[in-house]
Amino acid sequence: xxxxxxxxxxxxKWVSVFGAVSVILxxxxxxxxxxxxxxxxxxxxxxxxxxxxxxxxxxxxLAFGTVAFGSVMYLWKRDLRFDVFAAAAAELGTVLIAxxxxxxxxxxxxxxxxxxxxxxxxxxxxxxxLVYAGYLALRSFTDDEERRARWSAAVGIIGAINVPIVWYxxxxxxxxxxxxxxxxxxxxxxxxxxxxxxxxxxxxxxxxLLTRFxxxxxxxxxxxxxxxxxxxxxxxx
Amino acid sequence: xxxxxxxxxxxAIVWKDLTAERxxxxxxxxxxxxxxxxxxxxxxxxxxxxxxTRSAAAGIIWLTILFAxxxxxxxxxxQELEGGSLDALLLYPGERRSIFIxxxxxxxxxxxxxxxxxxxxxxxxxxxxxxxAPGRIALVLLLGSIGFVTLGTFYAAMASRVRAREVLLPLxxxxxxxxxxxxxxxxxxxxxxxxxxxxxxxxIRLLVxxxxxxxxxxxLAFDHVIEE
Amino acid sequence: xxxxxxxxQLSGVxxxxxxxxxxxxxxxxxxxxxxxxxxxxxxxxxxxxxxVISTLLRPTKGRGRIFGHELVSEAHEIREFTGxxxxxxxxxxxxxxxxxxxxxxxxxxxxxxxxDIARVLTEVDLLDDRYSRxxxxxxGMRRRLALGRLLLRPxxxxxxxxPYASFDQPGIDFVNRFARRIADEGGIVIIATHDLARAAAxxxxxxxxxxxxxxxxxxxxxxxxxxxxxxVP
Numbered sequence: 001x002x003x004x005x006x007x008x009x010x011x012x013k014w015v016s017v018f019g020a021v022s023v024i025l026x027x028x029x030x031x032x033x034x035x036x037x038x039x040x041x042x043x044x045x046x047x048x049x050x051x052x053x054x055x056x057x058x059x060x061x062l063a064f065g066t067v068a069f070g071s072v073m074y075l076w077k078r079d080l081r082f083d084v085f086a087a088a089a090a091e092l093g094t095v096l097i098a099x100x101x102x103x104x105x106x107x108x109x110x111x112x113x114x115x116x117x118x119x120x121x122x123x124x125x126x127x128x129x130l131v132y133a134g135y136l137a138l139r140s141f142t143d144d145e146e147r148r149a150r151w152s153a154a155v156g157i158i159g160a161i162n163v164p165i166v167w168y169x170x171x172x173x174x175x176x177x178x179x180x181x182x183x184x185x186x187x188x189x190x191x192x193x194x195x196x197x198x199x200x201x202x203x204x205x206x207x208x209l210l211t212r213f214x215x216x217x218x219x220x221x222x223x224x225x226x227x228x229x230x231x232x233x234x235x236x237x
Numbered sequence: 238x239x240x241x242x243x244x245x246x247x248x249a250i251v252w253k254d255l256t257a258e259r260x261x262x263x264x265x266x267x268x269x270x271x272x273x274x275x276x277x278x279x280x281x282x283x284x285x286x287x288x289x290t291r292s293a294a295a296g297i298i299w300l301t302i303l304f305a306x307x308x309x310x311x312x313x314x315x316q317e318l319e320g321g322s323l324d325a326l327l328l329y330p331g332e333r334r335s336i337f338i339x340x341x342x343x344x345x346x347x348x349x350x351x352x353x354x355x356x357x358x359x360x361x362x363x364x365x366x367x368x369x370a371p372g373r374i375a376l377v378l379l380l381g382s383i384g385f386v387t388l389g390t391f392y393a394a395m396a397s398r399v400r401a402r403e404v405l406l407p408l409x410x411x412x413x414x415x416x417x418x419x420x421x422x423x424x425x426x427x428x429x430x431x432x433x434x435x436x437x438x439x440x441i442r443l444l445v446x447x448x449x450x451x452x453x454x455x456x457l458a459f460d461h462v463i464e465e
Numbered sequence: 466x467x468x469x470x471x472x473x474q475l476s477g478v479x480x481x482x483x484x485x486x487x488x489x490x491x492x493x494x495x496x497x498x499x500x501x502x503x504x505x506x507x508x509x510x511x512x513x514x515x516x517v518i519s520t521l522l523r524p525t526k527g528r529g530r531i532f533g534h535e536l537v538s539e540a541h542e543i544r545e546f547t548g549x550x551x552x553x554x555x556x557x558x559x560x561x562x563x564x565x566x567x568x569x570x571x572x573x574x575x576x577x578x579x580x581d582i583a584r585v586l587t588e589v590d591l592l593d594d595r596y597s598r599x600x601x602x603x604x605g606m607r608r609r610l611a612l613g614r615l616l617l618r619p620x621x622x623x624x625x626x627x628p629y630a631s632f633d634q635p636g637i638d639f640v641n642r643f644a645r646r647i648a649d650e651g652g653i654v655i656i657a658t659h660d661l662a663r664a665a666a667x668x669x670x671x672x673x674x675x676x677x678x679x680x681x682x683x684x685x686x687x688x689x690x691x692x693x694x695x696x697v698p
Contacts, residue, residue: 075461127412127415130408130411130412131412131413133408134405134408134409134412137405137408137409138395138396138399138405138409141399141400141401141405142399143482143483144482144483145481145483146523146525147464147465150461150462150464151395151461151462153461154395154458154461154462155392155395155409157454157458158391158413158451158454158455158458159412159413161450161454162413162416165416165446165447165450166415166416168416168443169415169416169419169420169443170415170416170419172419172439172440172443173419173423223484226484226486227481227486230486230489230677239574242574245571245574246571246572246574248571249568249571249572250572252568253557253560253564253568256559256560256564257557257559257560260559260560260598261559316557320553320554320555320556320557320558321551321552321553321554321555322553322555322556322557324521324549324551324553324555325555325556325569325614326572327521328519328520328521328544328547328549329544329569329572329573330541330544330545330573330574331541331572331573331574464523465516465521465522
């Protein structure tokens with residue numbers, strides 16, 4: 001992104017349009033899922049929270065995959081934009097994971113009568129929340145931009161590597177979570193609703209990520225102007 | 238890079254850390270007493286019924302190791318930061334990874350020494366049949382400690398240099414240790430109970446996998462983390 | 466060895482900490498065999514510049530070349546021949562003087578011969594305290610031990626940050642003799658100091674750093690008031 005000393009970068013028009021479209025699609029797909037599908041044989045209407053819960057969980061993990069990707073790219077290219085991108089994804093991911101856990105808890109209550117179970121998926125999700133809370137805490141305590149980027153990258157990558165290990169170990173430890181409906185055992189209409197919501201949530205996530213990244217770039221552009229005054233010349237961010 | 242030179246550097250760091258520790262002993266004593274104190278606190282929290290505490294013993298032992306051990310990792314770097322010797326360490330020619338390996342081994346020695354006293358103490362407090370499978374219990378202690386110390390030494394390289402280091406280190410470290418905690422506690426509990434289901438073996442394998450993966454990952458990432 | 470320019474070249478070296486720009490586009494050349502005094506007030510960037518040259522810090526921007534090696538990508542090569550004496554002695558209180566030196570030799574991958582250790586301790590006048598723990602040392606003794614560490618492995622690039630602090634006159638003379646020797650043997654010496662009088666006889670050149678920018682001084686024989694500072698082109 002080129003920054004000239006005259007004007008700060010503006011959010012590209014297409015991102016705003018994309019955002020509006022994705023929100024509309026999101027609302028539509030949720031409405032379809034909530035009102036357009038029949039209740040589940042066994043679970044009744046409570047099953048419908050899964051149309052929010054599963055996509056939320058999906059994009060939460062997508063966010064953390066993005067953190068890992070951004071971290072690797074930063075260590076490779078040493079371009080601070082990758083660090084900013086990873087941090088934006090981590091913030092989003094942490095919020096989404098918290099929401100996912102709350103939704104999972106809300107679903108567990110009428111289904112199994114408990115607010116919390118130690119099942120693999122819920123537990124792994126809670127652990128990832130803690131890992132990324134640590135990531136964000138480390139960032140907030142580290143002032144130097146370059147050191148913060150390096151350290152975050154290391155913590156982000158190592159945290160991501162732990163996900164499958166946590167998953168398997170918790171699974172061996174305890175398995176009472178409902179077996180995930182595979183595509184064979186789900187009626188077409190359920191499947192369509194799931195996949196649709198998965199897709200719209202993903203689009204919405206991309207919009208949020210781009211916006212958050214843009215805000216971070218604005219901050220850096222402000223910094224760059226300070227740098228120009230300090231050293232002289234036009235700075236490209 | 239020559240292996241012999243690096244091995245000499247690693248040995249130098251281990252020697253230096255352990256010698257400095259041996260001279261003061263203050264840290265070792267404090268950590269050891271804290272470990273015993275924690276064991277007793279757990280006893281008060283879960284007791285006095287012997288059956289209850291005995292069934293929770295594996296968990297109690299490993300949580301005590303974690304809580305006591307985490308106190309020692311920041312100290313490993315603080316001694317470098319106090320005198321400005323971290324700069325000197327970083328300026329020597331050679332692999333910076335050797336600093337990590339050296340500190341890891343020194344911390345491992347420290348932690349194992351604490352365990353060597355604390356685990357028998359737990360055996361006495363909670364009436365545990367440690368003699369049932371002493372070799373394999375020792376193996377679990379070793380494998381669990383290796384993973385713990387590896388990640389602890391790694392994260393302390395960062396935490397020791399920022400504010401709120403006392404809370405930041407456990408916050409970063411403990412979520413990462415959960416698979417290790419599960420593996421160590423499950424295998425220890427199984428071994429103490431006679432391992433009727435034969436589960437200990439699979440959990441021990443998990444510990445080995447965990448250790449191998451994170452030793453490799455931390456070795457790769459250390460250079461990026463130890464720089465100023 | 467083909468020489469393509471000065472042995473030490475920095476171009477556009479910039480370093481920021483958070484929102485503070487401590488080094489601002491430093492261009493600096495130094496020839497082999499020269500000793501340079503780096504003068505500046507506290508907070509002017511002296512220490513940061515030395516730390517960047519020593520490879521302890523990466524520059525935020527800019528490049529450097531020292532004795533044919535790139536500053537950032539070949540930092541490990543530069544460390545092979547660099548010696549740095551900073552504000553902190555960087556020694557271990559719980560070890561003895563001898564153990565500190567022994568550790569230093571082993572970390573540098575050198576044989577830890579008793580004779581070398583004894584020789585160096587004699588040179589810095591610490592032989593009597595050989596087996597004493599550093600914890601009881603005065604500030605001057607610590608600095609001498611740190612200097613001894615440098616003597617064990619004489620560098621080609623010698624960086625001294627306020628080296629005269631805590632030394633009496635013999636100590637100051639010793640530092641200057643050591644610095645001159647390194648320069649005369651083809652190395653580069655940079656002495657950061659606010660006290661030019663002490664370094665004047667040893668250095669060939671004076672540069673000033675002010676607010677993160679480098680300014681060339683004139684001859685070191687002039688007193689500090691007579692220095693005319695002009696921007697390094």
